[in-house]
Structure formats: C-alpha cells, structure tokens
Amino acid sequence: MTVLTDPLSIGGCEVPNRLYRAPLLECAGNGPDAVDTLIDELEPAAAAGTGLIFQGASIVTPEGGCAAPNMTRVHDPEFVADLSRLTDAVHDHGSRIFLQLAHGGLRSLDLWHAQHRRRSDAVGQKAVSKPPWHLRLADRLGFVDLQPEVLSTAEVYDLAAAFGRAAGYAVDAGYDGIHLSAANMSLIQQFLSPYYNRRDDEFADGVQFLLAIRDAIRDHAGDVPLVTKVPAETAAPPFVRRHLTRGDAVDIASRLAAAGFDALVPVEVSVYWDMSVVRGEYPARAWAASDLQADYAAAFGGRLRARAVRAANRVEEYWYPTEPGWNADLCRAVRAAVDVPVLCEGGLRERDHCEGLLGDDGSPACDMVGMGRPFYAEPRLPARLLDGGGRVLCESCNNCTVPQVAGEPGRCRTPDIVRERARLERDGAYDGEE
Template sequence: MSPRLETAIEIGGRRVKNRLYRAPLLECAGDGPETVDRLIGQLEPAAAAGAGLLFQGAMPVHRETGHVAPNMTSLAAPRPDLERLTDAIHDHGARIFAQIDHGGLRSLEAWHHAYGEAHPEVRQLAVSEPPRLLRLAARAGFLDLDYEVLTTEGVHDLAADFGRSAAHAIDAGYDGVHLAGANMGIIQQFLSPYYNRRTDAFGGSFESRQHFLELVHEEIRDRVGDVPVLTKFPSEAAAPPFVRPRLSTADGVEIARRLEAIGFDGLVPVRASTFWDMSIVRGEYPDRGWEGSAFREGYAAAFGSEWRARAVALANRLQAHEYDREAGWNADFCRRVRDAVSIPVLCEGGLRRRSTMDDLLGDDCDMVGVGRPFYAEPRLPARLLDTGEGDTDLPNDPRAVCESCNNCTIPQATGAPGVCRTPSVLRKRGEFEKAGAYDRAETR
C-alpha cells in the first residue's frame, strides 16, 4: 500500500513525522539584527501547522559573493544566533535543513547592477569561460560579466567552503544539509556540459563533471559526520531547444545513481533550464509584480535602467507561455530516478492539491514539497494534513489557494520578501482564517 501524506519517513537515519515539506524559497531575511526574527516569522508557521520538514532556502557559502538574490542569509561564518530559529522549529516536532548555495554566474554580481556598482571589486566565479550566449548578453548590457575561472586549487577551496558552511549549519541546530544543486547555481554549472568545458579532473567527461559534487560531499562528511545530506540536481530538459550540449533526462538518472553511490541520503530531481528563467517558477506572467509602482525604481536599479527592466518583463511574458505548468512537472523525472535508486526521492514543482500529492507518493517519490503557496498560506499544512471537512470547494481534496501568478517572486529582485500580493488569493486565505481552517492540534 502506498504511503499517505501523514506517513512518517526516515532520511539519513532521522525520523520525519510526515511526507510534506516546505520546499526551499528565497526568504530574503538579510544578515542583520532582525534576521532571526524574520526567519522565525516566515518558517515557524509551517512547522506549527504540521509540516514534517522545512528547507531554509539558498544560504550562501560566502559572505558577499555568490548570492543569487539580495538580502540572503549567509552561512560563511558561525551562526549561533540561528539556534533560536532551529529551536523554534524543533518545538513543533519538525525538522529543518539548511540549503547551502553558491550562484556562480547566476550571482548578484553578474546581473544586479546596483549590487555591482556597490561592490566593484567583486568578480563572479566561473567553472569555465561563460557560454557565448551569456557573453553576447553582456555585450548588450543585460549582464555584467567580470569573471574568474576557478583554478583546480580554487575548486578545492570552494568545496571546503561548502563543508565549512554545512558545519556552521549543524552547529546552529539544523538537522541536515540540502545542496542547491540546480536552478543554475554553481553545482549545476559544474554538472552541465553547456557550462563545464574544463580540462582538469573536474571537467571533460560526464563522470568528471560530477567530481565537484563528490568533493563537496566529502568535505561535508569530514566536518559534520553522519548527518543527512541531500541535493537537488537537474536534467536540463527545460532548456531552449537550441542549447547544446545539455544534460538529458537519461543523464540525470545516471547522475542519481552516482549520487547514491557517493553517499547522499536523499535526492530532489528537477527539470531545469540552462538559464535563470521562468522554468524555475512556472506559472502566470506576474502582472501585478511587474506593474506595481512600489517596485519600479527597484527594478531599474536591479537591471540597470527602466528599459532593461521592461526587456526582462517582456522575456517573462514570453516564458510564461513557453513552460508547461502541469501539477508535479518534475514527477516523470522523479519516477525514473526512484526506479534507479533506493534512497528517498523528493518531488516538488507545481503541487497544489492533496489528491495529487497522495497519487505521487509511493510510485513517483517518497516526499512531496510545496514552495510558493507558503507565501500565500504560511500555515498551509493545517489544511493539507489530516483532512476532515477540508476545503469548501472540494470537501475531501483541499487545494492551496496559490494561483501560481508569481507576483510574489519578481519583487525579490529588489530584495523584497516573498509574500503574496494577489488580492483574490489573499481574500480566499482570509475566508479560511475566519473559518478556523488553519487551527489544528499539533502532532509529533
């Protein structure tokens, strides 16, 4: 019999009380005195409402470089202050893992003009010379490429930085480590033949391109021992058809086999692009997010001018029609990976309805994750778990109120927090709040 959402599971020897997790998001909580309070405000409601596992998203391994968005919370140094957050999550019987990250060519210093002007000394870390298309975008003014190709010694140093950041997370009370291995971060850039044309031990063949991820795993194990270590990893099936070479779905399955052999405790397969585009956050064109006057100046500062911001908005509009957005768009890839490995496989991407989640568990994956809907409903698990009366529209099949309109994500380019800004969605959440739908007895 297939497990249900309420069924407990073990990951790397750690019990997780159910199979619903809060997928990594950009918290944009910063690195100042209010950081921990902001993170508790964003993450604790999910734990209090019953989520078994929370991933804190994209915590950079360097203090000022490699950040994929403004106001990230770094793990470059010890963070005893974060113990207050992990204690708050544990008080509800939930687990919390730190997702650690380096953006490489996706970093702020490549695309955020205001950040680049404030940090003129900062250069991007590149696996190899950037692809020709990115160099053309730089000539057109859309990117500021001033990169440093990693030496072999530099690769080892970067892997050690991942290991040190993992140790800082475990010291702060996190239950495990989740590597941001896709969505165009530097780990994907090592894995991808489109980006990795190195001639040393970390490039060239399909197997050699996986050596960086193997080295990162070794560095983490050396510092934190036997704690759960997961990674997201891609196929590049969502890349534009003209992009060659790229990782196929079959390549992704082979990577999964290798990651299990290396010793990873869980895998999150995703169908990715080779660019940081709307393949990551599929859904509607975010009209309200782009057109709202509150962020217009911020977009101009981020992208370099108003006309460049409008060009990015146009690209978003076109991409919104290009990428499919069916529920569980990574499910086919997850199923193929689950058939190939014996460690837990986690599935995320467009999951909104309880019945869809139950259908995926067992055959396609071992856990299901929800991301953007938490911006709209911080206590969403209260409606998805232990369903009784349930949703007024679908009494036995509750669905997140999120409409995948992406108005929550675009303002994050300015450093704004991820919150729902769509009136119809907020009204629906208000109705559930008045009905007491988010009130629940906690389970452990």
C-alpha cells in the first residue's frame, strides 16, 4: 500500500513524498521583482513539505507565446541564473522543483487579448498548420485576431532548440527537472492534436516534436529528469470531429516512455483553453468584482465582449461539472501501459481519495498526486494534508482564475475560504511546517 508520505524517484531525482504542486500561473513576469515574487509564491509550499513543485508555464522565446498576462520568460540566461535564489530556497526545505517550459502557439495573447495588441507590436501566432475553420470563422466575426505564422520544418527544429537552451539554463540555476506544457491548448498539444496538425513533413506525427525537444534538452541539459503532460482531447466540443482520444493518449504515453521520458501526466482536456482545465463552479464573485470590470473590458475588447465570455463561462459550468479526480481513469489506463511514474491531478481535494488513487485499494491509478488551485487557497496546505488532514479548503469555485486574464495574481478571492484559512492559521494548523 502506497501513502502520500512515501518517497518516489523520478529519473533519478529523489522526491520525499507523493504530493506535488501542479503548475499554476504565478503571474511573476520578468521585471526586477520577478524572482522575489516567485520565491514568495513557491517557498511556502516547500516549507510546508510539498514533495515536488512544478513552477508554472514559462515561455522559451523572447517574444510571443504567452497565453496570459505576466507569464515569465526563460530565454535569457542572466535572468534564469538569478532563479537560483528560488531553487536554493526550495531545496533548503528538502523539496524538489521542476521548471515547466511552454509556448502558447495559437493560444497566445496576440490572438485574444485586445489590450495587449494595443500596447505592443503584434508578432502573430506560431501555428502548426493552417488554423481550423472554427478559429478562422471566429476571426472573421471579430472575436479573435488570428495572425497565424505556420512554422517551417527548420523553424520547428529552431523552436525545439529554444526549449533545449532554456532547459540548460534551468539546470545551471539548480532546477531538479523539466516539465513540458503539452496540454491546455499549448503549442505542443497543437502538434499532437489532429484538430490542429495537418502538416506533411516529419512533424505530421506530433510526437516527433516532443522527441525533437527531448533531443535538444539532452544536448543542453544532459540527463535531467524530463516530465510531460499527455493530452486526451475528450472534453472537446461536439462540433470538433478530429481530436485525440483516450486510446491516442495511451499510445502517445507509451511512445514517450519508451523514448526516455521519466514521468507522464495524463490529462483530459479540450482542444481549446476553456473550463475543462479548471472544472468547477461558475466564478460569480470574480465576474461581479467591480474593481475588475474595466480590466475585463480591456482584455476582451469591450464590455459587450466581456459579457459574452462571461456567458460562455456560465455554460461551461454545466458542460464541465466538478468531478474530483477527473483524470484518474486516463491515468490508470496509461499506468497500465508504461513503466515510468504516472502523475495525477485535476480536482483532487481529499487525502483519502489521493491515497486511494495511489493504491490503497490495490488498484493504483498513479504514483503521485497533484493539486493546483488549492495552493491559492492554502499556500501551506501540505502541512495539514501530510499531517493527517482530511480535506483542503478549496471548493473549486474558480474565483481565483478569471481575474488572471486581467493580469491579477492567483489568489483565493472567496471570503469564507479566506476566513477559514485565517482561523486555521490562528489555531496552528500549519505549524507542522519547517
């Protein structure tokens, strides 16, 4: 029987327990306070005993590719070198930290964020192929600003090399491993997805892009532990006929494990960046926040368009209902097919449920469990959960997520949860941390 407090090895990196902080938007940017912001955001999780921290999606190119405001770029070796202050802080508490590398491709700010387009010279969106007709229609109707730049074969290899260089900088700065953002409509998912990928070169097989990134990382960072998400696009809208099935995801996972990837994170997602990523309640409080209305209008191109997105959010609440551990079945199928650790995240909120997935019922779905939004509600939640706590405070209300489109930092905005955390702090519930 495996429990949360058992250690685990990922590609030779010894992780002290089975709980990880899933990648989130830290909204730290690259300004003079960026590293301090990341330390403030991530060190509490390490101090509270989190076994492994995945720093959220960090962009490998000097321009373009950011899917949300204030994402951090890691193309500059001087900036990444200063992140050694973060890795040292995490290691001082006995935790491990991997850097998630990413590029948004068609999901970038240049596509959807009106204020960003006004403030900067649009650089277009890196595209795997000619975009699907649904996106072209949205562009003609004025909902997005589609400026696709279809990557040539040489440019694909150049982009893979950018991932490799960023990984090399990260290892030099003390990161313990690399995590690839291959879901949530990232560029890597776009290569894997038949919805986006209509190429006629070697990258028509999207796994080849991941293998090119692997080769570049090995060239620049050696045998650093390498993890990637593996998407099944089972949450795609019904009008999307071509998408990755669960069987496709299992096949991709098997190929990647055989190709030397050290751990896999199977996830059931859409072909779009929608609430399939953050399933739960409609974020009523966040949408109603009076201090954010102007920011929403600026982001979406006017109050009318912001209201349209708000309405879509309401529909998605029913389309993607709260389902604790929604990736568990896919994780179990992948784990049966591979011989590397499988990591499970997505709506996990209770210790008993987590340990059930790890195998206390004799049928393990995964080897490690992760949480994301709960760390916004309780930055030091492992001090409770690993010490026998039954449930985290997060209720998947999503009031933490919508404000991030306006550049706001990720934090819990639900008063009942904030008050309960304050009470737990007064009662010493988090005093088990170092």
